[in-house]
Amino acid sequence: xxxxxxxxxxxxxxxxxxxxxxxxxxxxxxxxxxxxxxxxxxxxxxxxxxxxxxxxxxxxxxxxxxxxxxxxxxxxxxxxxxxxxxxxxxxxxxxxxxxxxxxxxxxxxxxxxxxxxxxxxxxxxxxxxxxxxxxxxxxxxxxxxxxxxxxxxxxxxxxxxxxxxxxxxxxxxxxxxxxxxxxxxxxxxxxxxxxxxxxxxxxxxxxxxxxxxxxxxxxxxxxxxxxxxxxxxxxxxxxxxxxxxxxxxxxxxxxxxxxxxxxxxxxxxxxxxxxxxxxxxxxxxxxxxxxxxxxxxxxxxxxxxxxxxxxxxxxxxxxxxxxxxxxxxxxxxxxxxxxxxxxxxxxxxxxxxxxxxxxxxxxxxxx
Amino acid sequence: xxxxxxxxxxxxxxxxxxxxxxxxxxxxxxxxxxxxxxxxxxxxxxxxxxxxxxxxxxxxxxxxxxxxxxxxxxxxxxxxxxxxxxxxxxxxxxxxxxxxxxxxxxxxxxxxxxxxxxxxxxxxxxxxxxxxxxxxxxxxxxxxxxxxxxxxxxxxxxxxxxxxx
Numbered sequence: 001x002x003x004x005x006x007x008x009x010x011x012x013x014x015x016x017x018x019x020x021x022x023x024x025x026x027x028x029x030x031x032x033x034x035x036x037x038x039x040x041x042x043x044x045x046x047x048x049x050x051x052x053x054x055x056x057x058x059x060x061x062x063x064x065x066x067x068x069x070x071x072x073x074x075x076x077x078x079x080x081x082x083x084x085x086x087x088x089x090x091x092x093x094x095x096x097x098x099x100x101x102x103x104x105x106x107x108x109x110x111x112x113x114x115x116x117x118x119x120x121x122x123x124x125x126x127x128x129x130x131x132x133x134x135x136x137x138x139x140x141x142x143x144x145x146x147x148x149x150x151x152x153x154x155x156x157x158x159x160x161x162x163x164x165x166x167x168x169x170x171x172x173x174x175x176x177x178x179x180x181x182x183x184x185x186x187x188x189x190x191x192x193x194x195x196x197x198x199x200x201x202x203x204x205x206x207x208x209x210x211x212x213x214x215x216x217x218x219x220x221x222x223x224x225x226x227x228x229x230x231x232x233x234x235x236x237x238x239x240x241x242x243x244x245x246x247x248x249x250x251x252x253x254x255x256x257x258x259x260x261x262x263x264x265x266x267x268x269x270x271x272x273x274x275x276x277x278x279x280x281x282x283x284x285x286x287x288x289x290x291x292x293x294x295x296x297x298x299x300x301x302x303x304x305x306x307x308x309x310x311x312x313x314x315x316x317x318x319x320x321x322x323x324x325x326x327x328x329x330x331x332x333x334x335x336x337x338x339x340x341x342x343x344x345x346x347x348x349x350x351x352x353x354x355x356x357x358x359x360x361x362x363x364x365x366x367x
Numbered sequence: 368x369x370x371x372x373x374x375x376x377x378x379x380x381x382x383x384x385x386x387x388x389x390x391x392x393x394x395x396x397x398x399x400x401x402x403x404x405x406x407x408x409x410x411x412x413x414x415x416x417x418x419x420x421x422x423x424x425x426x427x428x429x430x431x432x433x434x435x436x437x438x439x440x441x442x443x444x445x446x447x448x449x450x451x452x453x454x455x456x457x458x459x460x461x462x463x464x465x466x467x468x469x470x471x472x473x474x475x476x477x478x479x480x481x482x483x484x485x486x487x488x489x490x491x492x493x494x495x496x497x498x499x500x501x502x503x504x505x506x507x508x509x510x511x512x513x514x515x516x517x518x519x520x521x522x523x524x525x526x527x528x529x530x531x532x
Contacts, residue, residue: 058429058465059431059465061463062431127384137524138525144521147407148464149408168521176525189379189382190384194379
């Protein structure tokens, strides 16, 4: 006897615990298999791009914290680099080094959350997540020490940083980078050979190299598909050419590769921080920049390798105190467009895992 | 998919969990036990120095939220401005600290204390009298490193956690 099945529509979200924010997946199911998926977002829209047009250039820095709130320092860095490019502001040497240290610490913190939340989506209820939160807490302590805030740092300024690092920062950072590799080894021991994790992620949600390139995905999602593309290497900004690090790439492009890449990138980030600490020069951390800047008429685009991928700011100036147009190229939104290609053909439970492996932050998707 | 050594990976993971049992706890019971915050904390209040303030309103200009409300009147005799009204609506304020950095006369500071929740949104407005420096009010070292040295050192989780030998 043949069972006749009919496709049904199931809404996952917008307030589902595994959707990392207010995101809705309208899935068409045939039994348990997804035949069609439509991502629906926009629930968290705050019109940040428009707000930039009615603020001064400096006044927009605190709002960039609220884009990808798990990696606020990277957003600060990207915006400041864009304005510095637009207005031609020099940055002191010491500030560049501290920026690199801070950005790499932020990458570790964001990847810890990404991996932890991904494992939680796989069904490991809370244990790995809390292990990773513990290490992230140490990074947040360091950020609190330099900037005074734990989530919305507002630390970088045009032409440097808001203030120099305190004296107790470097000993604490040294302690952290000494500890961190052993903790990453611990995660490997906990997870890398775990049969349940392998069964849930190996070969699931494969994103082919061609699809990844066509959707212009970036960050760990792209590198897991085997494309060696990292803006720190491909289009170096700040002082990244001075450091030695590897770009881990995956072979298959499945969920396990995306998880594995994040673990490897944390090791590379620790490596970069160690090199930057050795070379850290003394000197000023902020060049003299007026509060109201009038960049010359023109446009600028600068991008950084944020933890989630390529984060770019596009600014158009009309020689006034506020940008004429500000566009933000958020990695989460672009990576999310590859989701449909990954989940179609898999079951609902796999869709949750695949969605978790992309590592999106809804604050950046909707802006 | 096939596994040769089924169960080894889970057992390995469990050893990590077991080791965790003998670790020092990293959490504290918050309202009873408190950690020292950062010396540069941007607490939920602003501290204002009346003597140093000239009423130039740079802070209100820099504030991109529009939370600072300042009214001044010129006095011809002394050639200065008198600050008649100085109000900060901490309900709107996002504690970005830009006003403190912009103040050219070092008259504005961030507060060190936190927990400033109120029952009514109108109570969140800080008036001139509430913002003045008093002996029991702590000033944060944000943007003023010389003030930070008076404050207790920040408790770091990094130092709280004893590494297993």
